[in-house]
Amino acid sequence: MSKSVPVAIASLVGFLMIVAYFSPYLLPWRQAAEDWYSIIAAIAMVYGGVNLCIHHLKKISDREAGWGFSAVTVLAFAFTVVAGLLKLGVVPESVANLDHAWSGRFQQEGGLLWWNFQYLMSPIVSTMFALLAFYVASAAFRAFRAKNIEAVLLLATALIVLIGQTKDREITSLFMPAPTDGSSPYLPIADVTEFIRKTFVTSGQRAIIIGVSLGVVATSLRVLLGLDRNYLGGDE
Amino acid sequence: MRSMMTSTGTAANIRTAVLILVFLCLGSSKSIAAEASEPNGPSKEASLAAKVFDEGKTAFAILTISICGLVVVCTELARRGKPFYVRPIAGLQAIEEAVGRSTEMGKPILYVAGLEDLNEIDTVAGLTILSGVAKVAAEYDTPLEVPTSRALVMTAAREAVQAAALAAGRPDYYDEDRIYYITYEQFGFVASVCGWIYREKPAACFYLGKFFAESLILAETGNAVSAIQIAGTAETTQLPFFVAACDYTLIGEELFAASAYLSGEPAQLGMLKGQDLGKLAAILLITVGSLLATWDSISPRGNDADGKPLPRRSHLITETVLKGG
Numbered sequence: 001m002s003k004s005v006p007v008a009i010a011s012l013v014g015f016l017m018i019v020a021y022f023s024p025y026l027l028p029w030r031q032a033a034e035d036w037y038s039i040i041a042a043i044a045m046v047y048g049g050v051n052l053c054i055h056h057l058k059k060i061s062d063r064e065a066g067w068g069f070s071a072v073t074v075l076a077f078a079f080t081v082v083a084g085l086l087k088l089g090v091v092p093e094s095v096a097n098l099d100h101a102w103s104g105r106f107q108q109e110g111g112l113l114w115w116n117f118q119y120l121m122s123p124i125v126s127t128m129f130a131l132l133a134f135y136v137a138s139a140a141f142r143a144f145r146a147k148n149i150e151a152v153l154l155l156a157t158a159l160i161v162l163i164g165q166t167k168d169r170e171i172t173s174l175f176m177p178a179p180t181d182g183s184s185p186y187l188p189i190a191d192v193t194e195f196i197r198k199t200f201v202t203s204g205q206r207a208i209i210i211g212v213s214l215g216v217v218a219t220s221l222r223v224l225l226g227l228d229r230n231y232l233g234g235d236e
Numbered sequence: 237m238r239s240m241m242t243s244t245g246t247a248a249n250i251r252t253a254v255l256i257l258v259f260l261c262l263g264s265s266k267s268i269a270a271e272a273s274e275p276n277g278p279s280k281e282a283s284l285a286a287k288v289f290d291e292g293k294t295a296f297a298i299l300t301i302s303i304c305g306l307v308v309v310c311t312e313l314a315r316r317g318k319p320f321y322v323r324p325i326a327g328l329q330a331i332e333e334a335v336g337r338s339t340e341m342g343k344p345i346l347y348v349a350g351l352e353d354l355n356e357i358d359t360v361a362g363l364t365i366l367s368g369v370a371k372v373a374a375e376y377d378t379p380l381e382v383p384t385s386r387a388l389v390m391t392a393a394r395e396a397v398q399a400a401a402l403a404a405g406r407p408d409y410y411d412e413d414r415i416y417y418i419t420y421e422q423f424g425f426v427a428s429v430c431g432w433i434y435r436e437k438p439a440a441c442f443y444l445g446k447f448f449a450e451s452l453i454l455a456e457t458g459n460a461v462s463a464i465q466i467a468g469t470a471e472t473t474q475l476p477f478f479v480a481a482c483d484y485t486l487i488g489e490e491l492f493a494a495s496a497y498l499s500g501e502p503a504q505l506g507m508l509k510g511q512d513l514g515k516l517a518a519i520l521l522i523t524v525g526s527l528l529a530t531w532d533s534i535s536p537r538g539n540d541a542d543g544k545p546l547p548r549r550s551h552l553i554t555e556t557v558l559k560g561g
Contacts, residue, residue, distance in 0.1 A: 048387030048417035128423035214491030
């Protein structure tokens with residue numbers, strides 16, 4: 001019984017979302033279901049924040065390994081919540097609201113929350129993103145080894161695609177003899193790159209997408225028909 | 237007995253859903269009659285909103301019902317005893333190997349169910365595999381760490397692991413402090429997980445769900461601590477990174493087949509076969525469409541008597557079977 005009600009709700013709402021695509025009459029119901037989901041997700045976010053605090057405060061109190069990171073997390077969380085909720089540094093935006101201190105938007109430029117995002121959050125996120133370049137290089141160095149014919153083909157394709165992304169015409173023109181018609185010499189590596197992307201890559205990607213789409217249909221049907229209940233903790 | 241109860245419960249769900257939809261359709265037909273009897277007809281938008289069925293999507297509706305029907309028919313055939321063969325999937329067969337390795341080394345297991353919420357089917361598939369991994373981990377008594385990026389996923393993951401521990405006969409294995417929410421921010425999440433990987437040095441890492449740019453950071457960090465890594469995602473842009481950095485990769489639909497593969501239930505295996513028949517239909521459409529498009533480019537149809545260009549032959553596929561999608 002405790003699993004039947006959630007499965008029934010999931011089935012009804014799921015089928016409603018599917019049928020509403022074909023039936024304009026049901027679109028308001030579909031919109032209502034999406035709004036309900038947004039409300040539940042917002043409540044879940046509060047639950048997640050509370051869980052975050054409890055998890056890290058427990059680590060600090062138990063002095064577990066790495067508790068210093070938990071202390072920084074809790075401090076940053078508290079700072080952001082206070083700055084956003086109290087709208088610290090935010091000023092009224094219109095003359096009519098001068099008497100209302102909290103009438104400005106909480107993301108107002110110059111406010112403490114904006115400053116937090118602009119000068120702390122963004123640089124940190126950009127730093128993590130920049131690490132990707134080094135990880136790509138290390139993964140490529142490890143993966144692209146010419147051990148057999150397939151690996152050699154992979155390596156050659158990777159080299160062509162890599163050079164094609166750069167200023168290949170300027171680079172290759174340095175090593176080639178000038179043609180008799182006076183034009184600049186170059187190897188059409190970028191054209192080969194484009195050909196590889198448009199034919200081999202696109203076709204392979206589309207094949208995977210077709211398989212994924214059918215997999216999504218089958219998995220969704222399993223969930224909607226109640227055959228797969230692992231997301232609820234399995235069968236009773 | 238359990239399968240009968242499940243099928244009875246499923247039939248009840250379907251009956252309830254059909255009854256409610258019929259009720260809605262009856263109600264909508266009344267509203268259409270009321271609209272038609274008004275002296276001034278409704279606007280185009282209002283008439284579209286009052287329509288029960290959008291005729292422009294008829295072909296796509298038929299295609300959808302056909303594919304879903306194929307899946308359901310194969311499920312019924314499997315329930316009645318028809319055997320279906322499913323090829324071995326290396327990544328799923330390696331789950332027990334990975335958990336065993338962690339047990340021998342005395343190290344924990346890391347499981348990341350993706351970065352999206354429970355409304356993404358990739359996440360649901362990831363949670364399904366989490367049940368299987370948690371059951372094996374409970375049997376071996378190996379700690380399982382499940383950091384999540386969404387609170388709803390955290391809740392569902394806790395349910396899944398608790399149920400798996402119960403199924404393995406180890407209710408004391410479940411520890412809710414090991415399944416926790418970090419942040420929904422992409423790189424904040426991956427920074428936290430990578431820090432945990434470097435500190436705890438897990439022996440096995442599972443990345444199964446929806447991933448984006450952070451996939452390579454996770455995979456390379458796991459590789460740096462020499463963990464055995466099993467990954468799976470339906471994001472085609474991230475598959476090359478997982479293939480390059482992980483030991484086993486579930487590519488696209490293999491992620492969705494995991495539930496059927498791990499459970500071994502005939503009904504779920506039947507659904508896989510229905511999926512394969514859908515793929516066969518797609519191959520047929522692509523082949524016919526390609527031949528028609530090639531015929532068009534070699535020998536175009538030209539113009540009709542009024543001088544207007546005739547529709548291309550490939551429109552037989554794109555403007556009929558696939559129209560409205």
